[in-house]
Amino acid sequence: xxxxxxxxxxxxxxxxxxxxxxxxxxxxxxxxxxxxxxxxxxxxxxxxxxxxxxxxxxxxxxxxxxxxxxxxxxxxxxxxxxxxxxxxxxxxxxxxxxxxxxxxxxxxxxxxxxxxxxxxxxxxxxxxxxxxxxxxxxxxxxxxxxxxxxxxxxxxxxxxxxxxxxxxxxxxxxxxxxxxxxxxxxxxxxxxxxxxxxxxxxxxxxxxxxxxxxxxxxxxxxxxxxxxxxxxxxxxxxxxxxxxxxxxxxxxxxxxxxxxxxxxxxxxxxxxxxxxxxxxxxxxxxxxxxxxxxxxxxxxxxxxxxxxxxxxxxxxxxxxxxxxxxxxxxxxxxxxxxxxxxxxxxxxxxxxxxxxxxxxxxxxxxxxxxxxxxxxxxxxxxxxxxxxxxxxxxxxxxxxxxxxxxxxxxxxxxxxxxxxxxxxxxxxxxxxxxxxxxxxxxxxxxxxxxxxxxxxxxxxxxxxxxxxxxxxxxxxxxxxxxxxxxxxxxxxxxxxxxxxxxxxxxxxxxxxxxxxxxxxxxxxxxxxxxxxxxxxxxxxxxxxxxxxxxxxxxxxxxxxxxxxxxxxxxxxxxxxxxxxxxxxxxxxxxxxxxxxxxxxxxxxxxxxxxxxxxxxxxxxxxxxxxxxxxxxxxxxxxxxxxxxxxxxxxxxxxxxxxxxxxxxxxxxxxxxxxxxxxxxxxxxxxxxxxxxxxx
Amino acid sequence: xxxxxxxxxxxxxxxxxxxxxxxxxxxxxxxxxxxxxxxxxxxxxxxxxxxxxxxxxxxxxxxxxxxxxxxxxxxxxxxxxxxxxxxxxxxxxxxxxxxxxxxxxxxxxxxxxxxxxxxxxxxxxxxxxxxxxxxxxxxxxxxxxxxxxxxxxxxxxxxxxxxxxxxxxxxxxxxxxxxxxxxxxxxxxxxxxxxxxxxxxxxxxxxxxxxxxxxxxxxxxxxxxxxxxxxxxxxxxxxxxxxxxxxxxxxxxxxxxxxxx
Numbered sequence: 001x002x003x004x005x006x007x008x009x010x011x012x013x014x015x016x017x018x019x020x021x022x023x024x025x026x027x028x029x030x031x032x033x034x035x036x037x038x039x040x041x042x043x044x045x046x047x048x049x050x051x052x053x054x055x056x057x058x059x060x061x062x063x064x065x066x067x068x069x070x071x072x073x074x075x076x077x078x079x080x081x082x083x084x085x086x087x088x089x090x091x092x093x094x095x096x097x098x099x100x101x102x103x104x105x106x107x108x109x110x111x112x113x114x115x116x117x118x119x120x121x122x123x124x125x126x127x128x129x130x131x132x133x134x135x136x137x138x139x140x141x142x143x144x145x146x147x148x149x150x151x152x153x154x155x156x157x158x159x160x161x162x163x164x165x166x167x168x169x170x171x172x173x174x175x176x177x178x179x180x181x182x183x184x185x186x187x188x189x190x191x192x193x194x195x196x197x198x199x200x201x202x203x204x205x206x207x208x209x210x211x212x213x214x215x216x217x218x219x220x221x222x223x224x225x226x227x228x229x230x231x232x233x234x235x236x237x238x239x240x241x242x243x244x245x246x247x248x249x250x251x252x253x254x255x256x257x258x259x260x261x262x263x264x265x266x267x268x269x270x271x272x273x274x275x276x277x278x279x280x281x282x283x284x285x286x287x288x289x290x291x292x293x294x295x296x297x298x299x300x301x302x303x304x305x306x307x308x309x310x311x312x313x314x315x316x317x318x319x320x321x322x323x324x325x326x327x328x329x330x331x332x333x334x335x336x337x338x339x340x341x342x343x344x345x346x347x348x349x350x351x352x353x354x355x356x357x358x359x360x361x362x363x364x365x366x367x368x369x370x371x372x373x374x375x376x377x378x379x380x381x382x383x384x385x386x387x388x389x390x391x392x393x394x395x396x397x398x399x400x401x402x403x404x405x406x407x408x409x410x411x412x413x414x415x416x417x418x419x420x421x422x423x424x425x426x427x428x429x430x431x432x433x434x435x436x437x438x439x440x441x442x443x444x445x446x447x448x449x450x451x452x453x454x455x456x457x458x459x460x461x462x463x464x465x466x467x468x469x470x471x472x473x474x475x476x477x478x479x480x481x482x483x484x485x486x487x488x489x490x491x492x493x494x495x496x497x498x499x500x501x502x503x504x505x506x507x508x509x510x511x512x513x514x515x516x517x518x519x520x521x522x523x524x525x526x527x528x529x530x531x532x533x534x535x536x537x538x539x540x541x542x543x544x545x546x547x548x549x550x551x552x553x554x555x556x557x558x559x560x561x562x563x564x565x566x567x568x569x570x571x572x573x574x575x576x577x578x579x580x581x582x583x584x585x586x587x588x589x590x591x592x593x594x595x596x597x598x599x600x601x602x603x604x605x606x607x608x609x610x611x612x613x614x615x616x617x618x619x620x621x622x623x624x625x626x627x628x629x630x631x632x633x634x635x636x637x638x639x640x641x642x643x644x645x646x647x648x649x650x651x652x653x654x655x656x657x658x659x660x661x662x663x664x665x666x667x668x669x670x671x672x673x674x675x676x677x678x679x680x681x682x683x684x685x686x687x688x689x690x691x692x693x694x695x
Numbered sequence: 696x697x698x699x700x701x702x703x704x705x706x707x708x709x710x711x712x713x714x715x716x717x718x719x720x721x722x723x724x725x726x727x728x729x730x731x732x733x734x735x736x737x738x739x740x741x742x743x744x745x746x747x748x749x750x751x752x753x754x755x756x757x758x759x760x761x762x763x764x765x766x767x768x769x770x771x772x773x774x775x776x777x778x779x780x781x782x783x784x785x786x787x788x789x790x791x792x793x794x795x796x797x798x799x800x801x802x803x804x805x806x807x808x809x810x811x812x813x814x815x816x817x818x819x820x821x822x823x824x825x826x827x828x829x830x831x832x833x834x835x836x837x838x839x840x841x842x843x844x845x846x847x848x849x850x851x852x853x854x855x856x857x858x859x860x861x862x863x864x865x866x867x868x869x870x871x872x873x874x875x876x877x878x879x880x881x882x883x884x885x886x887x888x889x890x891x892x893x894x895x896x897x898x899x900x901x902x903x904x905x906x907x908x909x910x911x912x913x914x915x916x917x918x919x920x921x922x923x924x925x926x927x928x929x930x931x932x933x934x935x936x937x938x939x940x941x942x943x944x945x946x947x948x949x950x951x952x953x954x955x956x
C-alpha cells in the first residue's frame with residue numbers, strides 16, 4: 001500500500017498538467033470547433049520565453065539605414081513571479097495573433113485540413129522557439145522552479161514537494177475558474193450555446209468571432225501556464241519533448257470528445273497516474289524489458305477507447321465524411337504534376353518534341369538525348385568530380401523520397417490521415433538491427449526482415465484505424481507513433497551498429513543501393529496507382545459509402561494501403577540504418593513524422609511528383625547547406641520557411657506545389673462555367689439515341 | 696403470378712423513438728419499373744438503405760432472387776451487393792469526385808476484375824492486363840450510352856449535378872445489376888430535361904433486363920415511367936398498383952398529393 005501511495009504524488013501532478021492542457025484544448029474546441037494540434041508548440045514557446053527572461057538575457061536590436069544607426073541592447077532579468085505576468089501577456093498575444101492571422105482564414109475548412117494546418121503551425125512555433133531561444137536543453141534549476149522543490153508535507157511517509165502540491169493547486173484553481181466562467185458569465189453561456197448549435201447561436205446575436213478570440217486567448221494562457229509548470233516539473237526539457245508531452249493532453253481531450261471538461265480532466269489524470277504506475281511497477285523492476293511501457297499502456301488505452309467509439313466522444317463533433325483537403329489533392333492531371341512525375345514527364349516530353357519535318361532529326365536528338373543525359377547524371381553522379389559533401393545529401397534525399405512516398409500512399413491516395421509513418425521508419429531500422437546483430441543474417445536479409453516486420457505492425461495500427469476517420473484517426477496514429485517511438489528507439493544505442501558488407505560500405509556504393517531500391521519502390525507505387533488496387537484507394541478516399549455500394553471492401557482496401565505505405569517507410573528506415581550505421585533516435589520520432597507530413601503536403605501529397613519535389617526541396621537542399629556550411633551553427637530557418645510555406649499554400653491551394661498549375665488554371669476558368677448547358681446537350685443526345693434505338 | 700425479384704417482408708427500423716420503417720412488406724415483380732412515392736420522412740431512402748445494407752433493420756427480411764437461389768440481404772455485408780446483382784444510386788449524386796469519369800467507371804467495376812490482386816496488378820500479368828482492357832472498354836461503352844463520351848477525361852468535381860446523375864447511371868449500368876435502385880434520379884436536373892430522362896431510364900432497364908426501383912418526387916415523370924407505383928407514408932406501404940389507380944387512392948390523396956389533385 002505504501003508502495004502504491006508513493007507513486008501517487010508523481011502521477012497526480014503529471015496528470016494535473018495533462019488535465020490542464022486538455023481543458024485548454026476543450027475550451028478552444030467548444031467555442032470554435034477547431035482541433036488545435038499546435039497547442040504543444042504554443043505551450044513550448046511561452047515556457048521557453050518565460051525561463052529565458054527568468055535566467056536573464058540581453059536582446060540585441062540593430063537598425064541600420066543610410067545615415068541612421070541605432071543599437072538597443074535591453075537586458076531583461078526578472079524573478080520567476082515577476083516574469084509570470086509578462087509571459088502570460090505574451091501567451092495572450094500569441095493566442096490572438098494565431099487566431100486572427102492563421103486560424104480565421106481556415107475556420108470553415110474541413111477537419112482534416114485544420115489538422116494539417118495546426119500540426120504545421122505547431123512545427124512553426126517549435127522551430128521559432130529553437131531559433132530564438134537556442135536548441136540547447138532547457139534546464140530549470142532549483143532556484144527558478146515554479147515552487148520550492150523541498151518537501152511540504154508527507155502522505156503515508158511519502159514526501160510531497162511544494163512544487164508538486166502547488167501545480168496541482170494551480171490546475172484546481174484553473175478548473176474552478178473555468179467552471180465559474182461557463183456557469184456565471186454571459187460569454188461562457190454564449191460559448192455553451194454556440195457549442196450546441198453554432199448557426200442558431202449566431203442567429204441569436206452571438207458573435208462567433210468574439211468567442212473565437214476569447215477562447216484562443218484563454219486557451220493560449222492555459223497552454224502557457226501548463227508549459228511553464230511542465231518545464232519546471234521535468235527539470236530538463238527541449239521544445240520537442242514539451243510538444244510531445246502536450247500531445248498527451250490532446251489524447252486526454254479527445255477521450256472527452258473535445259467538449260467535456262470533466263471527462264477530459266479525468267482522462268488527463270488517468271494518463272498521468274497510469275504512466276506513473278507503469279513506471280514504478282514495470283520499468284522500476286526491469287528497465288530494459290519494459291522500455292516505453294508507460295506510453296504504450298496509457299496511449300494504447302486511448303486508442304482502444306477511441307476505437308470502441310463510445311457515444312460521448314462522437315457527440316460534439318462536426319461530421320464531414322468528405323475528406324476535404326485530400327479529395328482535392330488527389331487528382332493528378334495537372335500539367336506541373338505531370339511534368340514532375342517522372343513517367344508522365346517523359347510522356348509529355350515525347351509528345352511535345354516534333355519528330356517529323358525539318359526539325360525531325362533535331363527532335364529525335366532532343367527526345368532521347370535530354371532524358372538520357374538526366375538518367376546518365378543520376379547514374380554516374382557519385383563518380384563525378386563534385387565536392388565530397390554531395391554524395392551524403394543525395395543518399396538522404398532518396399531516403400526522404402521514400403518516406404514522402406509512403407505518406408502519398410496512405411494520406412494522398414487512401415485518404416487516411418496518418419501521423420505514424422515515422423514509427424515505421426523506426427520499425428524498419430529496428431528490424432535491420434535485430435536481423436543483423438541478434439540473428440546474424442547476411443546482408444540483403446536484414447533489409448527484407450525490416451520490411452516484413454512492418455507488416456504485422458501495420459495491421460496492428462490498421463485495425464483501430466478501420467473504425468476511425470479524420471481527427472480521431474490523426475490522434476490515434478499520433479498516439480501510436482508516440483508509443484512506438486518510446487518503446488522502440490531507446491532500445492538501440494550507439495553500440496548496436498549495422499554495416500553493409502565492405503564492398504558496399506562507401507557513400508558511393510550506398511548511393512547505388514539506395515537509388516535502385518528507391519526506383520523500385522516508386523515503380524511499384526506507380527503500378528499500384530494505375531491499377532484496380534490504386535483506384536480502390538481513391539474510391540475509399542472520396543466516399544466510403546459509394547465505394548461500398550460498388551462492392552469495394554473498406555476493411556481490405558484500408559489494410560492493404562496501410563501495409564504498402566508501412567513497408568515503404570520500413571524500407572526507408574532500413575536504408576537509413578545502413579546509411580547511419582545504426583538506429584538513430586532522431587529519425588522515426590513523432591516529430592519526424594509530423595515534419596515530413598508537412599513537407600509532403602507542401603510538395604503535393606496526391607501524386608508521385610510530390611515525393612520528388614519534397615526530396616529535392618526539403619531533403620537535398622538543407623542537407624547540402626548543412627554539409628557546405630560548418631556544421632556547428634544550427635539554423636532552423638529551413639524548418640521555419642517550410643512550415644510558414646505550408647500555411648500559405650494551404651490558404652491559397654490545398655493541392656500543394658505539385659498541383660499549382662491546375663489551381664491557376666481553375667482560377668482563370670472559374671467564370672466560364674458552362675456545365676449546366678452541357679448537361680442539357682448530353683441529355684438531349686442520350687434521348688435522341690434512345691429514340692433511335694426504340695425505332 | 697409473375698416472378699418476384701425482391702421480397703420485402705415486415706421490415707422494421709426505429710431511430711430512437713421514431714419508426715422510420717414500420718412493417719414494410721412488398722414483393723417487387725421481376726422485370727418491372729416500380730416507382731416509390733411518399734412525402735418527406737415516409738421512409739423511402741431508409742428502405743433503400745436497408746436494401747443496400749447501409750442500415751440493418753431491427754426486424755424482417757429482404758429476400759433477393761438470384762440465379763443461385765434466394766438470398767436474405769439483411770444477413771449480407773453491404774459490399775456483397777454488387778456481386779449479388781444489386782446496384783444503387785444516391786440522392787445527391789455522390790460519386791468519387793476527384794476522379795475522371797472514365798476512372799470512376801473503371802473503379803466501379805472493381806468486382807469484375809478477377810485477375811487483378813495487388814501482386815498481379817503490380818507485375819502486370821496477362822490476366823490483369825485483360826481485366827484492365829475489359830473495364831476500359833465497358834467504361835467507354837457506358838459513357839457512350841448516356842452521352843458523356845466526350846467528357847470522359849474530366850474530373851467529376853468539374854461537372855454539373857445533371858452530368859453527375861448521368862455518370863452515376865453509366866456507373867450502375869457498367870456493373871450490370873439485375874436489380875437497380877435509383878434515389879431521385881431527376882433531382883438536380885432542370886425541369887425541361889427530366890422529360891428526356893424517362894425514356895433514357897426505360898432504355899437502361901431494357902438494356903440490362905433489370906428490375907428497377909426508383910424514388911422520385913417528379914409526379915408526371917414517375918407516373919409516366921413506372922409499371923407499378925408504391926405509395927409510402929410514415930414508414931408504411933399505404934397502397935400499390937397501377938399508376939392510375941394509386942393516383943386516385945383516397946389515402947394517397949390526403950397524405951401526399953393533397954386534396955387539390
